[in-house]
């Protein structure tokens with residue numbers, strides 16, 4: 511059994527999408543980010559970076575003690591290796607997947623996250639930041655579009671690279687991107703969207719960049735005003 515510490519954000523959805531694709535038994539432990547549950551000592555013991563997703567694998571290979579893991583890329587790689595799926599075994603195929611997984615973790619996620627923040631959550635419009643992150647996100651969408659021009663999935667076969675990227679393309683409108691400008695990416699995105707595991711993952715999930723009600727000052731402090739000191 512795997513415990514998934516989860517909130518329905520792109521990074522949280524990556525881990526859920528993997529578990530649905532793999533059909534591994536898991537249970538969701540909801541972490542309310544706006545209430546600051548990610549800052550509680552019991553969560554920090556699993557995820558010292560105070561961010562979701564995190565997992566506890568209660569049945570790791572070799573029957574050892576439970577494994578605790580944070581960082582969505584590490585989680586995807588760990589789980590793919592655990593079940594021997596969604597990452598090829600051969601050296602070339604594996605290298606392809608790794609580079610695109612790390613590209614998502616270090617590029618697409620952080621940059622798209624910033625433009626989502628400045629477009630939706632920032633208390634005032636900051637034109638320089640909006641311009642910089644819109645352009646960089648657009649560049650990254652372009653990289654992915656070219657990559658997908660001659661293959662159905664990012665690393666050839668379906669892999670954790672696709673699982674990592676998909677939840678970060680879902681909020682393309684909040685990123686200020688028009689998928690019609692990225693035809694190969696659009697085709698991949700539409701194919702990914704109708705996979706049974708994707709449908710199960712996103713069932714009942716609200717758009718994280720369209721909060722039903724504006725966030726309160728207290729929530730804003732918890733989410734966007736953290737410093738080096740952890741306040742539980």
Ligand SMILES: N[C@@H](CCC(=O)N[C@@H](CS)C(=O)NCC(=O)O)C(=O)O
Pocket residue numbers: 519520521522543548560561562563580581582583732733
């Ligand atoms: N690099 C991390 C980023 C995780 C992340 O940014 N999680 C956000 C939600 S998408 C979070 O937990 N934010 C809560 C906070 O910053 O307090 C990963 O990929 O797991």
